[in-house]
Amino acid sequence: MDRGYSAAVVLRIVGVSESTYYHRKKNPVKERVYKGGRKIPGYSLTSTGKPISDEQIKEWLMELIAGEESIYGYRKLTRCLQRQYGLVINKKKVYRLCKELDILAPQRQVHIKHPRKIAINRVITKSNQLMEIDIKYGYIAGENRFFYLMCIIDVYDRIIIDYHLGLSCEGKHAAQLMQRALWKRQLFTDTAKPVIRTDNGPQFISHAFENACTEFRVEHERIPPKTPNKNAHIESFHAILENDCLSKHEFATYQDAYRTVTDYIQFYNQRRLHGSLYDLSPMEFINQLALGKVKPFIVKV
Structure with missing residues (x-):
C-alpha cells in the first residue's frame, strides 16, 4: 500500500478480509504487560476462617513425614493437612x-x-540439665502477616532464658538462641552441658542448628511426631502467653507486637506467680533456692 496499491488488492493477495483489516486498524491491540502472579499471602485459612502461617504448616509437614505419613507424597500430605488440621x-x-x-x-x-x-524419659534434679525450644506464631492484623517467637526454657526453674522475636525464623536464629542461652547461664566452659529438646520443625533439623550443637558439644534430642507432651514446659508457656497476652491484643504493627510480647516475657520471668514453683516467679524461685529457703524437687519428663 505504501507503493500505491489499493488496500483491497493487497488484502486479497495476503488473504485478509477487509472487515478484519479495518476493524484492527480502528481498534489496535494494546501490548499486554505481564505483571507477575498473585503475591503469596504467607498463610492459609482453616475451615473456620483462622489464618495459619506457612511456617506452622511447614512444621506440621515435618511432623507428618517423620511419622507414619513418611511414605506419602505431596498429594496425600495435602489430604492429611485437610483432615487433621482443617x-x-x-x-x-x-x-x-x-x-x-x-x-x-x-x-x-x-x-x-x-x-x-x-x-x-529423664529425671531433672536441678537447673541447666534440660532446656526446651519451640516456636509460637503471632498475627499482626494491621499488616496482615505473622511474627515468630522462639523461646528457650529451663525445664527445672521454668525461666525463659532467651528468645528470638522477628518476622522470620530460620535455623541460624535457633543456633544463635542456643548460643545466647549458654552464655547467659555461663555454661560454655562446663563439661556437663544441658540437653536441648525440640520438635521436628525445619529450624531444628537444619544444618545450621545441628552444626551449632556439635560445635558447642550440646546433645540435641527431638520429640517423636504428634507428642507435644514431650515438650510440655515450653508448650505450657506458649499457652500461657496466648491466654494472658496474645488473645487480649490486636496488633496494628510489628513494633506494637514486639513491645507487648517482650514486656510480657519480662513480667513472666520476674513477677508472674508459678504454681509449680511454690507460687513464686521463676526469678524468685532461683533466688530462694540458692538461699536454701525452698526445697529442691524432681521433675520427670
Missing part, C-alpha cells in the same frame, strides 16, 4: 512448601548428616 489448602501449595523444605519423595533417600536422637 486447612483449606490445595496440593499445589503443599507441593511448593514441600519443595522449600526439600522433602519431596526423591530427596528423602539422601543420607542424613545428623541422625535424629529421640527424646527419652
